[in-house]
Amino acid sequence: MADFEIAVIGAGVVGLAVAARLSEKHPRIVVLEKNEKYGMETSSRNSEVIHAGIYYEPGSLKARLCVEGRNELYALCKKHDITYRPLTKLITATNQTELTKLENIRQNAGKNGVELQLLDKSSTLKKEPNIRTEGSLFSPSTGVISVHDLMDFFFHSVQSNRGIVQHRCQVADVRYVNGEYEIALDEGGTQSVVSAAIVINAAGLGSDLIAQKIGIDIDKENLRLSYVKGSYFAVTSSKANLVSRLVYPVPVNEGLGVHALMDWGGRLKFGPDVEYLDDRSLDYSVREEKRHAFAESIRRILPQIEDEDISPDMSGIRPKLQKKGQPARDFIIAHEKDRGLPGFVNLIGIESPGLTASPAIAKYVERILFS
Ligand SMILES: Cc1cc2nc3c(=O)[nH]c(=O)nc-3n(C[C@H](O)[C@H](O)[C@H](O)COP(=O)(O)OP(=O)(O)OC[C@H]3O[C@@H](n4cnc5c(N)ncnc54)[C@H](O)[C@@H]3O)c2cc1C
Incomplete structure (x- = not known):
């Protein structure tokens, strides 16, 4: 049996939201984060706006998950005392x-x-x-939300569901071997390997490189960020x-x-x-x-x-995902089973409205993995 049922790579607001949701039914979950604390990259360097969903292409993931996520965020804020202002x-x-x-x-x-x-x-x-x-x-x-309050809430949800958030833990490689994922870790110069049945790549600015490590040609597939x-x-x-x-x-x-x-x-x-x-x-x-x-x-x-x-x-x-001057691209949220990678989910290009959409992204990931 693999060490963990689920490994989430990246503890930004998206990785934490996904882990908080999945850990409710799947407590053998670990979040692997290279920095010393969660949320030190894009998730703490943004406008903290709960977007309504105004500009996105109708029907796109950005549009659908923004509107759904916005409603969920307001409900979460009210229920769990997360700081926000309408x-x-x-x-x-x-x-x-x-x-x-x-x-x-x-x-x-x-x-x-x-x-x-x-x-x-x-x-x-x-x-x-x-x-x-x-x-x-x-x-x-x-409206606006305290993204730090939100991430604290997701982090504590993972912990109270008995999941683990491992800091200072860089994913150096991922391979699919004998029906499970072997994840090579670098913890301050110390190397180790853990295994998981399911891997969710929520590595933000590093998500394209994680996709490359699992064997996807990110230039051919136009996935280089x-x-x-x-x-x-x-x-x-x-x-x-x-x-x-x-x-x-x-x-x-x-x-x-x-x-x-x-x-x-x-x-x-x-x-x-x-x-x-x-x-x-x-x-x-x-x-x-x-x-x-x-x-x-x-x-x-x-x-x-x-x-x-x-x-x-x-x-x-x-x-x-788009280069300068090119039209906007949608989020990529894909269960890569058709590439021969069952249980591997890529989240690439999660720019704005990724914060607003985070709870809806978590539900979407759950759906594409388990239903
Ligand atoms: C200027 C700006 C303004 C924005 N304004 C808004 C806004 O007002 N409203 C809104 O909804 N959205 C906004 N966004 C978008 C929002 O901030 C992002 O969509 C969201 O924070 C993405 O979260 P994430 O968890 O995917 O990425 P991140 O927060 O980047 O988290 C990814 C994590 O993965 C870790 N990681 C990467 N590689 C590895 C590895 N190899 N091993 C281990 N860990 C790894 C990183 O250290 C990081 O902690 C804005 C973005 C920017 C840049």
């Missing part, structure tokens, strides 16, 4: 061209089952008197009260556009921008040279912000 969101159009795009966004959201209200200029200014606007879309179901950095700038405290909810521009090109958000310390921040990286180093520094371009993007929404009102804050790195 802040709501405005998408503001700042000229006639953008105004015409609002209707397309509203229709797309409608196909995803997301209700948005179209507001004229004066109704928008009643909600947010300081923003630049010709009209907006109001999303009542968008691009690293796409998103930086944030914080606004000086004297201007932190200029908005009271999430405010987004009408999206242009890739990403949702630099938007306004509030962190848990009450600071107003703007971000994330979109920067394709040339390599896979995890450089989270925010470059001062971006200040002017950032301030310009912010002034699209808040004309009162001067260059000197903002300062470099934090950044995160998106694991994107």
